[in-house]
Amino acid sequence: MINIHFPIFILTLLLAFATIIPLQKRPFDRRFQVIMMSVLVVSLVMAIGELIYVIDHGAYSYTFGSYERGIGIEFLVDEFSVLMTAVVIVIAFFILLYSIRDLEHEIDPSRIYSYYTLIFLLLFAMIGMIFTNDIFNMYVFVEILSITSVAIIAIKNKKDSLMASMKYLIMGTIGSITVLMGFALIYMVTGHLNMTLIAEEIVLVWEQYPLNILLAMGFILTGFGIKAAIFPLHNWLPDAHSSAPTPSSAFLSGLVVKAYVFAIAKMIYRVVGPDISTNIGLTDYILIFAVLSIIMGSVYALSQTDIKRRLAYSSVAQIGYIFLGLGLATDLGISAALFHVISHAFMKSALFLSAGSIIYLTGKRHVKDLSGIAYTMPVTMTVFCIGTLGMIGIPATSGFMSKWYLGLASLDAGQPELLIVILISSFLNALYYLPIVISAFLQEKPSRETIVVVSTQGTTVPRSMKISMALVGAGVIIIGLFPNIVMDIINMAVPTFIE
Amino acid sequence: MPIEIDFFLNNINYIGAMVLFVIGLYTVLTHPNLIKKVIGINIMETSVFLFFVSIGFISGANAPIVEQGQAAETVVNPLPSAMILTGIVVAIGVTAFALSLIVKIHEAYGTIELDEIMQIRSAEKND
Structure with missing residues (x-):
């Protein structure tokens, strides 16, 4: 059965390709782009093959070098981690497709190869973190991930x-x-x-050392909480996500943060176990910080005028939803949280990519400048609109389904007050997202011709950028209309979290 | 009530690690100079390494080398030391990366004092 080796093949392929890229001597051309995309397609095919295998045969653990468990490093390949890998690769494919044209005006052309090296190392570290079942191995992947994710911001080389x-580092x-x-x-x-x-x-x-375990989990949750930007520790996120090149913003907001959230989920449920977590009071703390994140992230986002900063603060709120699901410590809560991991990855990538192409074409970042922009950029603003509707939770988008599952989970856990928090946050989301969409589609600006004149990149967004945005937007709708595609796989994986 | 000196002496490496951790964190949070922040991060890293290595240490025990035929004696757990070797490499990588970023920041702003950089940025924003 070759299928069981696919996770390792994916990792090796990504790592090998990352190390080959810097050897390229030719200019950044079509040939390299095709090779890069085909690497991602091959890994996607392997991920899907693995997904089919895991759905048929159930989760299994993969040990390296035939050392037994506890001596060698081990990967735990379960349904959700394979699904997450597939989603990571799909979204990475769209973002890279987008980045081919977008990067040339965001970073120095001589650095483009370095950028793709970093991206492939980032994907390698992220997928490694998803699969690993060894805490020190996880630490190594975390460090690779954090260095590469800082580097893909710093590569822009602006003040x-x-x-x-630096702050992020x-x-x-x-x-x-x-x-x-x-x-x-x-x-x-x-x-x-x-x-x-x-x-x-x-x-x-645990009964012998409850304090020790509480202390350890406190350290771990604080550490991963900084990286996942839970409310009082979110300081670095808006600066980092808004000043990065657009593909990096989409990667960081859509995927990297999720890898850390998934690590937290593993630590709480697989390592300590839901019963002990509840018993030492871990889940209560998580719920408090989740609620704070949801409310404060939205409140901060309201006061931002830069479109990318507004999206970045909204990420803080959305991470709060995932933690809310995790903090409930029930089957429904975990599956809702994992569903939101995937649905938010699609929505936030769609939003960042469309905001990026607005900046690409017009150079405008202030939300007030965007009125009437849908006349010049209909595709971009349609994707943006899908993303915002998803964030607010309008039916037929994936955001609605994740709020629906979260709401059901909080009612099921006997905490209806959390449902009120979700509703308040949805209203706040509508408050800061809808004005952009309404003014872009319905307000005609007398000076809208000047938008085209200002542009230096031609009059339209390149086709590859449009296609990738449209496909991510379509992903939001597809998951919204057929949530069972994702939910069935998650439900298979939940028993590996709660035993 | 007398302080239990033995408790402190027996756990001196753990207590030292925690004190170093807090000193490092304090340095990172309070110093405006970016190089000093990196030094603070290094102190924190050292504290974790000290803590990790202390877990495997047994006073008076030997290195875990057992010859064939001999009875196994008390040995020090080698795993934490091996892991910390990896940790040190990672720490060097992070430090090198942070220092190179600081060079870039010095090129861009002409200073590495955080408060001066903030002044420059707010002055730019007002223009």
Whole structure:
């Protein structure tokens, strides 16, 4: 059965391709673009093949070098991690398709190859983090991911992006050191690095060392919380996501943050276990910070006038939804959270890509300047509109389904007040997103001809950018209309979280 | 009530690690100079490494080399040390990257003091 090796093949392919890119001597041309895209297509085919295998045969663990569990590094390949890998690769495909034309005016042409090296290393680290079942291995992937994600911001080499990446680097490093301290505490209690073995050991010893485990999880949640931008630790995110090149913003907001959230989900449910987490009070803390994130992220977003900063703050709120689901510690809560991981990845990528192409064509970032822009850029604004409707939670978009599942989960867990939080946040979302859409579509500006004159990039967005945006937007609608495609796979994976 | 000196002496490496962690965090958070922030991060990293290595340490035990035929004696757990070797490499990578970013920031702003950079940025915003 070759299928069981596919996760490793995907990782090796991405890593090998990342190391080959810097050897390129030819200018950035069509040939390289085709090779790059075909690498992603091959990995996508492998991910889908793996998904079919896992759905048929169930989750399995993959040990390296035939060392037994606990000695060697182990990957746990379950339904959700394979689905997440497929989603990561699909979205990466669209973003890279978009980036081919967009990058040339955002970064120095001599750095384009470096940029793609970083992107492939980033994908490698992200997929590694999704699969790994070993906490120290996870730490190594976290460090690779945090360095590459800082580098894809700093590569723009503008004043504000340099400062934003410095801030991100300092915060991110504090985060990963804190995570390592937590891992050290867990290793101290259990003597294992393998998550499955830790889980078995913690069940036996947690009554003896409840404080130690609470402290370890405190360190780990704070560390990953910094990286996932949960409310009081979100400071770096708006600067980093708004000053980055557009493809980087889409990567960071849509995918990278989710990898950390998934790591938290693994730590809470697979390592410590839902019962013990609830017992030592972990889930209560998560719920408090989730609610704070949801409300404060939206409130901050209201006051932003830069379109990319507004989107970045809205990410803070959306991460809050995922944590809300995780904090409920029920089957429905986890599946809603995992569903939102995927649906938000599509929505936020659609929003960032369309905002990026507005900036590409007109150079305008202020939300007030966007009135009437749908006349000149109908495709872009339609995608933007789909994204915003998804964020607000209008039916037929994936955002509606994730709010629906979250609402059901919070009612099921007997906490209807959380439903009110979700509703308030939806109204706030509508408050800060809808004015952009309404003024773009319905307000005709007398001076709209000047928009075209100002542009230096030609009069329309390149076709490759339009296609990739439209496909991401279509993804939002498809998941909204047929949520079961995703939900069935998630429901298969939930038992691996709650045992 | 007498302080339990033994408790402190037996756990001195853990306590030292935690003190270093807090010193490092304090340095990162309060110093406006970016190089000093990087130094603070290094102190934090060192503290975690000290903590991790202490877990495997047993006083008086040998390195885990067992010859064939000999009875196994008490040995130090080698795994934390091996992991920290990886950790040190990662820390060097992060430090090098942070320093190169600081060089770029110095080129762009002419200073590496955070408060001066903030002044420059707010002056630019007002223009």
